[in-house]
Amino acid sequence: MLAICFLDLDDFKPINDTYGHQSGDRLLIEVTKRLKESVRETDTIARIGGDEFALLLSELESAQEASEVLTRLLTRVAMPYQFDHVTAVISASIGYTLVPGDSGDPDSLLRHADQAMYVAKQEGRNRFHLFDVEQDLRIRHKRENLSRVKKALAFFEFRLFYQPKVDLRRGKVVGMEALIRWQHPDLGMLVPSDFLLVLGDHPLLIEIGDWAIREALTQIAEWQTLGLKLPVSVNISGNHLLHPEFVSRLADHLAAFPKLNPRYLELEILETAALEDVTHVSRVIGKCRELGVEFSLDDFGTGYSSLLYLKRLPAKTLKIDQSFVRDMLDTPEGADAIAGIISLATAFKRKVVAEGVEFIEQGIVLLRLNCDVVQGYAIARPMPANEVPTWVAKFCPDQAWQASLNLPWRRSDFPLLAAEVEQRRWLKIVSIAVERGDSSALVNRISNLRESSFGHWLYGVGKERYGSLPELHKIPDLHRDSHRVSAEIAVLLSRGNATQAVELLAEQRNRGRELLEGLLALRRAIVELSKKPPPAPDSSFQSTFG
Ligand code: C2E
Numbered sequence: 001m002l003a004i005c006f007l008d009l010d011d012f013k014p015i016n017d018t019y020g021h022q023s024g025d026r027l028l029i030e031v032t033k034r035l036k037e038s039v040r041e042t043d044t045i046a047r048i049g050g051d052e053f054a055l056l057l058s059e060l061e062s063a064q065e066a067s068e069v070l071t072r073l074l075t076r077v078a079m080p081y082q083f084d085h086v087t088a089v090i091s092a093s094i095g096y097t098l099v100p101g102d103s104g105d106p107d108s109l110l111r112h113a114d115q116a117m118y119v120a121k122q123e124g125r126n127r128f129h130l131f132d133v134e135q136d137l138r139i140r141h142k143r144e145n146l147s148r149v150k151k152a153l154a155f156f157e158f159r160l161f162y163q164p165k166v167d168l169r170r171g172k173v174v175g176m177e178a179l180i181r182w183q184h185p186d187l188g189m190l191v192p193s194d195f196l197l198v199l200g201d202h203p204l205l206i207e208i209g210d211w212a213i214r215e216a217l218t219q220i221a222e223w224q225t226l227g228l229k230l231p232v233s234v235n236i237s238g239n240h241l242l243h244p245e246f247v248s249r250l251a252d253h254l255a256a257f258p259k260l261n262p263r264y265l266e267l268e269i270l271e272t273a274a275l276e277d278v279t280h281v282s283r284v285i286g287k288c289r290e291l292g293v294e295f296s297l298d299d300f301g302t303g304y305s306s307l308l309y310l311k312r313l314p315a316k317t318l319k320i321d322q323s324f325v326r327d328m329l330d331t332p333e334g335a336d337a338i339a340g341i342i343s344l345a346t347a348f349k350r351k352v353v354a355e356g357v358e359f360i361e362q363g364i365v366l367l368r369l370n371c372d373v374v375q376g377y378a379i380a381r382p383m384p385a386n387e388v389p390t391w392v393a394k395f396c397p398d399q400a401w402q403a404s405l406n407l408p409w410r411r412s413d414f415p416l417l418a419a420e421v422e423q424r425r426w427l428k429i430v431s432i433a434v435e436r437g438d439s440s441a442l443v444n445r446i447s448n449l450r451e452s453s454f455g456h457w458l459y460g461v462g463k464e465r466y467g468s469l470p471e472l473h474k475i476p477d478l479h480r481d482s483h484r485v486s487a488e489i490a491v492l493l494s495r496g497n498a499t500q501a502v503e504l505l506a507e508q509r510n511r512g513r514e515l516l517e518g519l520l521a522l523r524r525a526i527v528e529l530s531k532k533p534p535p536a537p538d539s540s541f542q543s544t545f546g
Pocket residue numbers: 163178179180191192193196208209212234235236237268270298299322355356357358375376377378382
């Protein structure tokens with residue numbers, strides 16, 4: 001093993017200044033002597049600058065041996081120096097890097113040792129510090145990424161994709177959210193998590209944000225010439241919003257589109273919880289609103305200070321974070337949490353938008369909880385701008401939403417909706433498991449119907465309330481059939497019998513579809529039943545949800 005070291009004396013200049021250059025020279029000669037005495041025959045010492053030395057320690061047995069030599073060296077250097085009737089004390093800081101380990105060329109090895117020497121200085125001098133190869137790689141990687149992103153902006157490689165916001169109650173498209181994409185020449189279309197994270201809070205993020213506002217305005221104006229009048233929201237990082245020139249630049253952007261009503265632009269504030277000065281932020285929002293631009297608080301419910309922000313920030317809309325939508329039908333608490341956020345928003349007179357709606361059933365529940373505007377894959381994935389006009393023209397809301405408006409859904413019947421979502425998810429999980437030939441995702445999840453929350457509903461409230469419906473009695477069999485096939489698939493996969501598992505997948509799909517149809521039939525039957533006068537009112541539900 002080889003250690004390449006860079007040694008720099010601490011506070012050498014005061015020695016020259018106090019005792020004169022001749023004394024300084026004598027001290028350097030003495031230091032050199034001690035260095036020579038502390039290393040072995042096979043090692044090399046070079047003076048490469050005023051008080052800088054390079055050392056090459058060769059034939060080391062281990063990294064430990066290197067630090068032993070360096071400890072010895074520092075101790076020797078730090079002993080008092082006697083010359084010209086004065087006693088001087090000086091110390092040294094050493095940075096070093098080890099080969100193998102560091103695979104740089106000779107020049108970079110010395111540079112790495114030099115960098116490590118600076119760390120030794122910063123950490124208090126009179127010590128040595130080993131160059132951190134991995135950290136250096138990370139830093140270099142980050143620097144390269146940054147400069148690549150910078151180039152992407154200069155070369156117009158960024159795009160805005162648009163995801164519709166839909167009012168389920170009115171069955172109308174009410175706006176679009178602009179989401180940035182990077183059309184990378186080698187890597188294809190990248191999503192924000194691939195490239196925005198590395199930026200941290202680098203000022204480049206602000207430049208990108210400015211670009212996005214400008215681009216969105218251009219797009220809004222273009223759509224308006226086609227007769228498509230849709231508000232577009234742009235995501236803005238908290239740091240961008242706090243930039244001293246944010247308001248004036250926004251005004252400049254808007255001024256570039258004099259014919260455009262600014263209310264068509266909305267801003268979604270990200271990482272609200274990280275914003276420290278609420279008073280300042282709320283003032284900035286206020287000024288932007290004077291320009292005609294409204295705000296949403298994005299990812300609401302994540303982070304810690306949501307309530308305070310909700311109270312103090314004059315944002316028109318809350319966007320319920322997708323994690324709440326995802327959990328909504330999984331447990332009764334999930335539904336309660338989202339109901340809570342919606343009533344909170346109502347109490348503070350804010351509008352709500354739910355993001356991440358992937359299943360029709362989630363939309364039904366959201367409607368029931370008075371959250372009408374939603375976004376998510378169940379409606380559309382983010383799309384390129386040129387696809388938007390056709391998509392809007394063709395948009396036709398799923399009739400289940402409109403139909404559900406007339407259904408007297410009770411909160412306690414949500415497990416039935418949850419079961420439908422669960423079944424769809426399950427089919428997806430099984431398909432993926434078969435595709436990968438891996439049973440591990442299935443093994444722990446083939447559950448007992450009675451233990452699932454749907455099972456509790458089925459054998460509890462469901463049976464009690466709808467026990468008279470033949471549709472209800474068909475469900476356990478359908479459920480058992482579907483799970484029997486899943487279990488068989490899991491066994492086949494764990495035995496490595498992929499071909500037969502693929503064959504059974506078709507069977508699984510049929511069983512799953514039958515179960516879904518059974519659940520739908522049950523829902524219809526429940527609706528029919530509820531059209532007749534109810535035998536006894538469900539008071540707990542009535543009091544909360546009317
Ligand atoms: P966001 O603003 O909360 O946007 C929602 C994200 O969820 C988008 O991811 C969207 O594609 C995705 N999404 C929408 N519907 C569904 C769904 O049903 N299921 C699931 N699983 N996901 C859904 P995307 O486009 O990757 O953006 C991620 C985040 O990047 C955004 O979260 C936003 O925080 C940030 N971002 C996007 N564009 C910009 C931008 O122009 N500037 C800045 N600073 N941040 C941006």
